[in-house]
Amino acid sequence: MTMDIAALRRDTPGCASVVHFNNAGASLPPAVVVDTVVEHLRREAATGGYEAQAEAAARLEAVYGSVARLIGAAPGEIALIENATRAWDMAFYSLRFGPGDRILTARAEYASNYIAFLQVARRTGAEIVPVPSDESGAVSLSELDRLLDERVKLIAITHVPTNGGLINPAEAIGRRARAAGVPFLLDACQSVGQMPVDVEAIGCDMLSATGRKYLRGPRGTGFLYVRRALLERLEPPFLDVHAARWTAPDRYEMRPDARRFENWESYVAGRLGLGAAVDYALRLGLPAIRDRVFALAERLRARLAELPGVTVRDVGAERCGIVTFTRAGEDAAAVKARLRAQAIHVSVSTAAGTLLDFEARGIPDLVRASVHYYNDESEVDRFIAALAAA
Known part of the structure; x- marks a missing residue:
């Protein structure tokens, strides 16, 4: 099934005011x-x-x-x-x-x-x-x-x-x-x-x-x-x-x-x-949702990997719509606050959520940007530009 992303965005009121990459926290609901x-x-x-x-x-x-x-x-x-x-x-x-x-x-x-x-x-x-x-x-x-x-x-x-x-x-x-x-x-x-x-x-x-x-x-x-x-x-x-x-x-x-x-x-x-x-x-169909979400997440990972000082931290042979990264010289909470001031939503993962994994990987915190099918490619571009601007 081919998704009409423009229609899905019109059906999601929040898309008019924010870039919401916090779907692993709570997605923007559709109007219905x-x-x-x-x-x-x-x-x-x-x-x-x-x-x-x-x-x-x-x-x-x-x-x-x-x-x-x-x-x-x-x-x-x-x-x-x-x-x-x-x-x-x-x-x-x-x-x-x-x-x-x-x-x-x-x-x-x-x-x-x-x-x-x-x-x-x-x-x-x-x-x-x-x-x-x-x-x-x-x-x-x-x-x-x-x-x-x-x-x-x-x-x-x-x-x-x-x-x-x-x-x-x-x-x-x-x-x-x-x-x-x-x-x-x-x-x-x-x-x-x-x-x-x-x-x-x-x-x-x-x-x-x-x-x-x-x-x-x-x-x-x-x-x-x-x-x-x-x-x-x-x-x-x-x-x-x-x-x-x-x-x-x-x-x-x-x-x-x-x-x-x-x-x-x-x-x-x-x-x-x-x-x-x-x-x-x-x-919409879960296969179509999966294909859209996974593709958008891979696009975001690829763009993040191009930024100096940014390290994508996702693991796994198969990866989904959750994208995590760190930025040298800026802790995750500061990244989140800076993006939030520009109406871009992400969340922060810390050892409090998955202690064994964080200890094994030696990472203090992560920025978590989680995309959904109603997000679009222009939002990925806006996200990358805002992150790179500091």
């Missing part, structure tokens, strides 16, 4: 997402929150089907949760670990996930084992093979780390997890929305994602996928009247579907906006 959220909030104001939700019941139910289509799942395997971290937590803390059990993860694993590993390890005596990286910077499959034994109770990997363009080999990891009978939890926070993600092809048992990043949905939205075969063996770390039914004074029954991981109160307008964002992405 904004309108969907605002219209529901107005309906809540006019008729009441419960009443507006009842009116929107069919549209809310349809969101599960849209998310399921997005990742190749069944609607009953989808839970709508307020963000990717909480979705990931609900899956991870449902698993049971004991002394000597091993959790295999990546060296570029995100801090929120690793902190959860540390907490569970402290409580249970489980062991965290980061899988070494290969020469490209991705999870080493040969090292994974070496470490994958009967002590391993979980493989938990971030598909696209927060601090660079690397894409970890999720499908190859999934094949190994299935062969070993080990659950595989994939943090797809940065990958869903910028590339095709198919849970059957990947072979993951659980997947967490957010609405605000490459899906272009509202903040405060996300989802969790749990494979039905595993779902029946998991009890979420907490339950409420939505996730379970109180059947007798001393008994309860959990929901039979993934909505056992949800709770009763939710951001209804945001869920509708998430559905609108997912449908928007599905209409």
Whole structure:
């Protein structure tokens, strides 16, 4: 599919005022997402929150089907949760670990996930084992093979780390997890929305994602996928009247579907906006989105590499829409502030996000410029000119 970039930019109000290269933080939403959220909030104001939700019941139910289509799942395997971290937590803390059990993860694993590993390890005596990286910077499959034994109770990997363009080999990891009978939890926070993600092809048992990043949905939205075969063996770390039914004074029954991981109160307008964002992405097509995003990112990397004092820091044999770099003599926060003064948006990655990776690479911080399909080549030129002007 050929994208009409001019039309997509017209459909993105923020493009008129900023160069937004912070899509790995939070994308600019298209008009339909904004309108969907605002219209529901107005309906809540006019008729009441419960009443507006009842009116929107069919549209809310349809969101599960849209998310399921997005990742190749069944609607009953989808839970709508307020963000990717909480979705990931609900899956991870449902698993049971004991002394000597091993959790295999990546060296570029995100801090929120690793902190959860540390907490569970402290409580249970489980062991965290980061899988070494290969020469490209991705999870080493040969090292994974070496470490994958009967002590391993979980493989938990971030598909696209927060601090660079690397894409970890999720499908190859999934094949190994299935062969070993080990659950595989994939943090797809940065990958869903910028590339095709198919849970059957990947072979993951659980997947967490957010609405605000490459899906272009509202903040405060996300989802969790749990494979039905595993779902029946998991009890979420907490339950409420939505996730379970109180059947007798001393008994309860959990929901039979993934909505056992949800709770009763939710951001209804945001869920509708998430559905609108997912449908928007599905209409454009994830292969077309991937091709556009990856090509624009490679253009940006090539232009950055031409600038004196600038070093592109992305690793990986395959790289996505996240572009990271350093500039000699100027720390990342200063670069961000200077660009922000010119209405150009980037973010900063530090060791606080991926400690093991930053320590191994000896880099104090990075500028992260993350492009999306609605960005255009003239914005890359403007970005390079602004960076070079100091």
